Amino acid sequence: MAINWFKYSAPTTFYGLAGKLIPWFAIFAAILFAIGLYIGFFVAPVDAQQGEFYRIIFIHVPASILSMFLYMIMAGYAALGLIFNTRLSAMMASAIAPTGALFALISLWTGALWGKPMWGAWWMWDARMTSELILLFLYLGFIALHASIDDPRRADRAAALLAIVGSVNVPIIYFSVKWWNTLHQGATIKFGGTSMHVAMQQSLFIMMLACWLYAIAVVLARVRSIILERERNTTWINDLQEVRS
């Protein structure tokens, strides 16, 4: 039996589907966070160079990777919205932005907390840190631009352009430590292998998965409220159980 995928690109059906999926993503995110943090803080061995300090990597690296990936997904949805004029794509882009901004902020914050004891500096204007800061500003700019235009369809288009233009920054963040000399070290997780001990890898992998599930859960919850707000004058919204009561 062929599934009609386009059916789910309509807010009408997606609203219900998202509602059913959220608890699952949320529950598994919570379980994986607990396991990942336990392995990271109690099972993984100390690092030969950095001792206990390196353990912030289990929060820092997943947050940084998510902040970059979420931006690309947001820009992808923004482009889809511009090209196909679909309502849901633009709503997804707006729903992703706050979570992406949160992860970018966590990445910068934990990076500073890690940098002070190890490098001797909270902050350094090197290519990696500066480009990640620009990523945070791009997220905030996207949110602010969208909020500053009253007509939602025009706001979608303007913010989508900003998101697409900003996507140039993501490869710069990733390759910055290769292209220039920076205080930040090179990538630990590379295409085709890591330079890390096994227990450390496991925790990092689980934490990354947990962050993904968390991000999906909150983005779906946020997109549901955006749908409710934007489609409040339609009959299907007013026929919903939770709206009627």
Added chain:
Amino acid sequence: MQELRDRMKPRQKRFVFIAVAVAGLSLAVGLVLYALRGNVNLYFTPTQVFNNEVPQGRSFRIGGLVEEGSVKRDKEGLATNFVITDTNKKIPVTYKGILPDLFKEGKGVVAQGKVEADGVMHAEEVLAKHDENYMPPEAADAIKKAGEANAASKAAAGMPVTPVAK
């Protein structure tokens, strides 16, 4: 070309517009970054200092490894003298202040300051730079021992000893 443009649906036109815009923008950003490549680098290498590629009479950063056996701490006071090397050229550095915990011989370092007429960098700030490898101390010891054993066996066989990678 005109014919093709007439045949395309509006959404195809929008797709082509976005694709061309992103490609053009990437090219522009790429060219800007290429033009600025020297400014984006956080530090200069000792070789660049010797080639006079560094700003004259101004403070700048040098990055490299702390040379093995070069760290000398002042008996009274906080001054430390050491040598930064990129295995090609060497720059002596003197620094008065507290060094980060990771500052060690053979490890990465970034120092900011002025190189005076005597060829010594008077650093205002010294930062440690660590690598991207994470392993427990036992694993690090094993790698070190394997490297030493390898060097010893090579020396015994009369082969040139290559320095062990840190």
